[in-house]
Amino acid sequence: MSPNEFIVSISCPDRPGIVHAVSGALLQAGCNITESRQFESPETHNFFMRVAVGTAQEIGEVRGALGPVSEEFSMDLAIAAAGSRIRTLIMVSKEGHALNDLLFARHSGTLPIEIPVIVSNHLDLKPLADFHGIEFIHLPVSSSTKEQAEAQLLALVEEHDIELVVLARYMQILSDELCRALNGRAINIHHSFLPSFKGAKPYHQAHARGVKLIGATAHYVTADLDEGPIIEQEVIRVDHARTAGQFVSMGRNVEGRTLTRAVAWHAERRVMLDGYRTVVFS
Known part of the structure; x- marks a missing residue:
């Protein structure tokens, strides 16, 4: 089991390559994806994604790895410790x-x-x-x-x-x-x-x-x-x-x-x- 578990929440305008970019950034941060859900709204054409990951890295390292992806795709990005109250x-x-x-x-x-x-x-x-x-x-x-x-x-x-x-x-x-x-x-x-x-x-x-x-x-x-x-x-x-x-x-x-x-x-x-x-x- 990874020592740290995080929930990554993403929303942004939909376009090709989002899932690939997010998954690649998480891999580079040493994250193992344990759960992933995504949805593209046909009405607003917004993309939503919730990813649970396990990693030996701290939250700052995960946020840093996702920073360039967030900027490229104009994301609203949130990262929180899984199970935090x-x-x-x-x-x-x-x-x-x-x-x-x-x-x-x-x-x-x-x-x-x-x-x-x-x-x-x-x-x-x-x-x-x-x-x-x-x-x-x-x-x-x-x-x-x-x-x-x-x-x-x-x-x-x-x-x-x-x-x-x-x-x-x-x-x-x-x-x-x-x-x-x-x-x-x-x-x-x-x-x-x-x-x-x-x-x-x-x-x-x-x-x-x-x-x-x-x-x-x-x-x-x-x-x-x-x-x-x-x-x-x-x-x-x-x-x-x-x-x-x-x-x-x-x-x-x-x-x-x-x-x-x-x-x-x-x-x-x-x-x-x-x-x-x-x-x-x-």
């Missing part, structure tokens, strides 16, 4: 199902994130954070304090060297300015219905309309509410025999699973942005 700030309100799923997956070792802090506009979930030994910060939000609260949030992101912000049923709309500041590094979860139901008690609305499918969507946060690039979705079937309360319970389970998968794929460097869409090497 992404520093993650989780935001919550009162519902704890999504947070609980994330904390369980982290504790069991299936979710490669480190959680230095949990932020909430309510105190309801502080006992859960305390149980897991994670700092809990109460950051109330009102129309008059929203700007100040978001400034405090960005200060926490900088203070704790946060790489990812996860909205685990955080029930506040982020400002356009905050969405831009967290572009590509904030993930949200929301319920998904066919048709869509907004406002209070969406699961009860879905039950009243006789919906047959319920589910959830995990996506990157943008200024367009619940319309950011989608990372993962899941749906399950329901029928007339289910009560509104069962809809709620089943929906919460789906939300937790969907968000956890999306966060895991992001943390494993499997998600790349292609305009308003994502490329997910799941």
Whole structure:
């Protein structure tokens, strides 16, 4: 086994020779390719590649070997240690199902994130954070304090060297300015219905309309509410025999699973942005 393992993520305009050039540079750096996935978007004509390598070299040597290739092909290039834990700030309100799923997956070792802090506009979930030994910060939000609260949030992101912000049923709309500041590094979860139901008690609305499918969507946060690039979705079937309360319970389970998968794929460097869409090497 190689002493060092890295994930190389690449995106650039598509043209012939990219895979050959990347593979050659990695070979020169003494890297053994253990996994490789690539995709060329027929709509945007952008190329995406995720490569896992093992090598005796340090990350600086690998980055140096890929530097000329990156410049030649105008690449967005990222290299990270495989299995490294992404520093993650989780935001919550009162519902704890999504947070609980994330904390369980982290504790069991299936979710490669480190959680230095949990932020909430309510105190309801502080006992859960305390149980897991994670700092809990109460950051109330009102129309008059929203700007100040978001400034405090960005200060926490900088203070704790946060790489990812996860909205685990955080029930506040982020400002356009905050969405831009967290572009590509904030993930949200929301319920998904066919048709869509907004406002209070969406699961009860879905039950009243006789919906047959319920589910959830995990996506990157943008200024367009619940319309950011989608990372993962899941749906399950329901029928007339289910009560509104069962809809709620089943929906919460789906939300937790969907968000956890999306966060895991992001943390494993499997998600790349292609305009308003994502490329997910799941």
